[in-house]
Amino acid sequence: MSPLLEVEDLAVEFGGTRVVRGVSFQVEEGETVAVVGESGSGKSVTAQSLLGLVPHGARLAGGHIRIEGQEVTGLAEEQWRKLRGERISMIFQDPLSALNPSLTVGYQIGEMFRRHRGLGRKEARGRSAELMALVGIPDAARRLDEYPHRFSGGMRQRVMIAMALALDPRLLIADEPTTALDVTVQAQILRLLRERQRAERLGMILISHDLGVVARAADRIAVMYAGRIVETGTVPEVYERPAHPYTRGLMRAVPSLRDDRPLEMIGGGPPDLSKPLTGCSFAARCPFARDVCRENDPEPRPLGPGRTSACHFAEEVIAHA
Ligand SMILES: Nc1ncnc2c1ncn2[C@@H]1O[C@H](COP(=O)(O)OP(=O)(O)OP(=O)(O)O)[C@@H](O)[C@H]1O
Ligand code: SF4
Ligand SMILES: [Mg+2]
Known part of the structure; x- marks a missing residue:
């Protein structure tokens, strides 16, 4: 059987x-699968x-991108629009910029069902309330009629997760989904993502700067450096026995992962590509x-x-x- 997602020799200029x-x-x-690497290494563009x-x-x-065996590079925008949300969806770092401030949260979630599933207003509203409850938004039926600015950062991120899950995608991409949140809320959002991912058997790509987050939330890790994946492996393998000097340097720069040895920083910067x-x-x-x-x-x-x-x-x- 084909993997859920297969990326082969992808190049972007x-x-x-x-x-x-x-x-x-x-x-x-x-x-x-977690994707880590310093700023500018190509995680978001990938x-x-x-x-x-x-x-732009x-x-x-x-290169090639295959989703459930289907080649998707070269698809027309119209075909992409069908794939997005239905088979792959994405959660961004900053939910406020991804939500429309002048539409209620319920309307925006409901739009997924109206547009992609052809549901009527009332039915879409019901489904939206169910989803909001599923992602842990208290008092969902009432909060449907509120605007995004009334929601806290963590609650907004829950709304984004609800929208990303609305159409039962198979693959979820989360690009720094918790960096804008404070630490306790970060942990809650990661727990929610992990719970939904397991319940629905989703494939997930979790992009993060935070090696602690990755250690808790991922099964495998891909380390990017200067536009390339320099190491892959399971989380325990890569953390305990890194196979690339860049990864080794990353691990040595994280205080919580190291007990006695002093912190080491990787000197210099990435090459000018x-x-x-x-x-x-x-x-x-x-x-x-x-x-x-x-x-x-x-x-x-x-x-x-896998290594x-x-x-x-x-x-x-x-x-x-
Ligand atoms: N709009 C753009 N125009 C020109 N270059 C860009 C643009 N967006 C990204 N790049 C370049 O592409 C490279 C990869 O950027 P990307 O945003 O994928 O990095 P990243 O790994 O996601 O970094 P971060 O951790 O800061 O989010 C960087 O060198 C960046 O300068
Ligand atoms: S030893 Fe260092 S410089 Fe040489 S290939 Fe490995 S990472 Fe690159
Ligand atoms: Mg990025």
């Missing part, structure tokens, strides 16, 4: 600059491409770098089932965990 450089990964039904929503000025420059790149994109910052690294760009290679690393010296890095 802004002008002549390739910001997503050959990204490949899969998501199976019922699993959560996620948007999966919904046929490359940002960007272009899909190559608008300039030609020879060799490994991490070489300038890498404590393991050798001459070969500056000459040959390491392709991601399998290290075991990949784009490092010439992956085995050595694992041994140094």
Whole structure:
């Protein structure tokens, strides 16, 4: 059977600059894959491409995206519109900018049912109230008639989750869904996402800066650096025995994951992708770098089932965990 989502060698360019450089990964039904990596590494552009929503000025420059075995690259906008919401949906970091301030919350959720399912007003309203209750909005029947600004940040994010789940999609993409929320609300929203994901056997892509969030919420992790996935594996594998020096650096910079050793920061910054790149994109910052690294760009290679690393010296890095 085909995986729920299969991304193969995806490339996205802004002008002549390739910001997503050959990204490949899969998501199976019922699993959560976290995508982590520093700002600008290409997480959001990758996620948007999966919904046929490359940002203005960007272009899909190559690769394949398959949803339940169906090739979706090259679909017309009209076909994408059917896929979005019905098979894949997305939750953004900032729910306020995704909601219309001049329409009630109930109207906006109901719109999903009216537009995609052809339901009448009353029926759509009933379904919206059910969904709001399902995502933990108290007193849902009454709150349907309120406008988004009356909702707290956490409650707005619940509204977004309700809208994302309305049409029973198979894959949910959550791009930094909790960074705008305070810590206790973050935990509640993650718990809700995890609960719905398990109940519906959804595939989920969770994009996050926060390695603590990822450790709790994901099954597998994909680490992005400079437009490429440099490591994949299960959460315990990648946390305990990273196979790429960049991941190793990320783990060492997180206080809660480390007990005794002092914190280490990764010095320097990512390469400028608008300039030609020879060799490994991490070489300038890498404590393991050798001459070969500056000459040959390491392709991601399998290290075991579901485990990949784009490092010439992956085995050595694992041994140094
Ligand atoms: N509208 C745009 N025009 C030009 N370049 C862009 C645009 N949007 C993104 N980029 C570039 O694409 C690259 C990837 O951006 P992306 O937003 O995917 O990063 P990210 O990993 O999501 O970062 P963050 O963690 O900050 O959200 C960056 O180098 C960015 O400069
Ligand atoms: S290939 Fe070389 S420079 Fe790149 S991450 Fe591995 S050791 Fe470091
Ligand atoms: Mg982003």
